[in-house]
Amino acid sequence: MNVIITGANGFVGRNIGLHLAENGFEVTGIVRGKKVVPFPAVSSKDLTETRLGNMIKNSDALVHLVGQGKQTVCNTYENVNVSLTRNAVTLCKRAGIKKIIYMSGLGVDKSTTLGYFISKYNAEQEIVKSGLDYTIFRASYIVGKDDPLSKTLQQQIRKGKIIIPGSGNYRFQPIFVDDVSKIIGKTIVDKKLSNKIIDLVGPQIISYNLFVKKFLHGRNVPIQRLDFEDAYNNALHGKGSFGVDDLAIMAGDYIGNHKKLASLAEMKFTRWDEILKSCSLS
Numbered sequence: 001m002n003v004i005i006t007g008a009n010g011f012v013g014r015n016i017g018l019h020l021a022e023n024g025f026e027v028t029g030i031v032r033g034k035k036v037v038p039f040p041a042v043s044s045k046d047l048t049e050t051r052l053g054n055m056i057k058n059s060d061a062l063v064h065l066v067g068q069g070k071q072t073v074c075n076t077y078e079n080v081n082v083s084l085t086r087n088a089v090t091l092c093k094r095a096g097i098k099k100i101i102y103m104s105g106l107g108v109d110k111s112t113t114l115g116y117f118i119s120k121y122n123a124e125q126e127i128v129k130s131g132l133d134y135t136i137f138r139a140s141y142i143v144g145k146d147d148p149l150s151k152t153l154q155q156q157i158r159k160g161k162i163i164i165p166g167s168g169n170y171r172f173q174p175i176f177v178d179d180v181s182k183i184i185g186k187t188i189v190d191k192k193l194s195n196k197i198i199d200l201v202g203p204q205i206i207s208y209n210l211f212v213k214k215f216l217h218g219r220n221v222p223i224q225r226l227d228f229e230d231a232y233n234n235a236l237h238g239k240g241s242f243g244v245d246d247l248a249i250m251a252g253d254y255i256g257n258h259k260k261l262a263s264l265a266e267m268k269f270t271r272w273d274e275i276l277k278s279c280s281l282s
Contacts, residue, residue, distance in 0.1 A: 020184070046084060102137070176275045
């Protein structure tokens with residue numbers, strides 16, 4: 001089966017592409033910049049080029065991973081998260097691709113007031129209303145070797161201290177990138193996962209405090225607790241390790257439905273402590 005991956009040179013895209021390629025899929029990545037992925041890839045500015053539709057014509061599925069987690073003047077949530085998703089839908093129709101898989105965010109729903117989540121919800125609606133066979137995953141933190149969260153913690157360690165905004169008691173459900181890759185493979189071939197919005201979360205709920213403690217694995221690194229208001233002010237001025245929306249997601253304490261995911265995927269999921277060990281993150 002032929003699978004197209006947008007955002008293929010990101011952490012999640014590279015891992016999914018490698019897994020699919022190693023398991024019998026023909027994978028083509030779509031990247032915005034240099035082709036730095038270990039499988040065939042083409043470049044695209046905004047998914048609208050005529051040549052692109054011809055190159056991927058009649059592929060079996062498109063996995064849309066392009067997303068913006070921090071707004072800038074040039075790259076707003078609207079023109080990245082929403083407009084590029086709209087373009088991805090149009091590309092699927094133009095190229096005769098009937099299946100689209102989209103990576104949204106845990107905590108997204110129609111009652112949200114957070115700008116990032118609003119854009120993700122609107123992107124979801126572009127897909128739901130498209131008439132395509134779709135699967136939308138609302139993902140918690142996806143972790144594994146070189147994931148963004150682990151990189152942030154490693155950078156803080158190198159600077160000599162870990163920064164924890166607020167109490168650190170807010171919870172999350174990290175999911176292993178290898179498990180995510182397997183689920184994407186199943187979603188492409190299994191109709192049971194079609195036309196659904198599913199929480200993409202790991203089997204365990206943990207606090208950020210505990211995750212950091214296990215990540216340090218006994219290393220004597222000072223932990224600084226930063227008042228949430230101070231962390232927010234830093235983020236507004238482009239300082240510190242966390243963006244405004246990172247902090248909002250932390251404070252949101254978002255928990256998903258792992259039982260539904262496990263029932264649909266019919267697979268064993270990796271515990272977060274096993275992830276730390278297997279990826280040498282702790």
